[in-house]
Amino acid sequence: xxxxxxxxxxxxxxxxxxxxxxxxxxxERKLAVLTCMDTRLSTRTLGLKExxxxxxxxxxxxxxxxxxxxxxxxxxxxxxxxxxxxxxTDCGLMKETEEALHERIERQAGLPPNTPVRFHAFxxxxxxxxxxxARLDAHSxxxxxxxxxxxxxxxxxxxxxxxxx
Numbered sequence: 258x259x260x261x262x263x264x265x266x267x268x269x270x271x272x273x274x275x276x277x278x279x280x281x282x283x284x285e286r287k288l289a290v291l292t293c294m295d296t297r298l299s300t301r302t303l304g305l306k307e308x309x310x311x312x313x314x315x316x317x318x319x320x321x322x323x324x325x326x327x328x329x330x331x332x333x334x335x336x337x338x339x340x341x342x343x344x345x346t347d348c349g350l351m352k353e354t355e356e357a358l359h360e361r362i363e364r365q366a367g368l369p370p371n372t373p374v375r376f377h378a379f380x381x382x383x384x385x386x387x388x389x390x391a392r393l394d395a396h397s398x399x400x401x402x403x404x405x406x407x408x409x410x411x412x413x414x415x416x417x418x419x420x421x422x
Contacts, residue, residue, distance in 0.1 A: 277308065280307065283336050284311050284335070284336075284337055285308050285309050286305070287337045288305075288341065289310060289327075289341075290312050290340070291318055291324055292341075292342075292344075292345075293314065293315070293318040293344060293345055294316055298343065298345060298410060302415060310337075316376070317348060318342060319377045319389060320342070321377075325393075325396065328393070338402065339404040339406075340404065340405045341406055342405070342406070342407040343407075343408045343409075344385050344407075345382060345409060345410040345411070345412055346382060346409065346413065348379075350377065351378075351379060354378055358378055386408065387420060387421075390407045391422060393405050406419060407419070407420040407421070
């Protein structure tokens with residue numbers, strides 16, 4: 258049995274009660290969180306429960322075009338009024354340069370990419386949070402009524418440390 262098969266079996270059990278049926282697409286706490294896909298970050302590490310926030314995840318917690326699209330929908334269409342950008346210590350994107358990531362993946366894939374790929378590698382999570390905050394701040398559709406704050410989650414201590422622009 259594969260892991261996907263196990264997930265499908267667990268879904269069959271969950272579907273019998275489906276306790277999240279009462280939720281709407283609008284987060285109860287009007288919060289959106291842009292964070293890394295790292296397994297050590299979760300709603301639990303942020304003290305949130307299901308339905309409290311939109312959680313937008315990608316490698317590095319980067320304000321990509323797609324993450325921006327999701328944040329704009331979250332705010333303008335689904336009513337969020339606060340955004341947290343959360344990076345973390347010991348991030349995989351801190352371990353190699355952009356060029357090294359390209360070389361490594363191309364070598365493992367056995368061929369070059371057929372569309373451009375940018376990994377957004379970085380060396381310092383605090384600096385990376387500042388870059389993401391600046392990207393949001395520079396966008397014409399991000400207005401002052403939307404509160405945006407940045408943080409670094411320490412994977413050893415589980416504490417969030419605020420980062421300012």
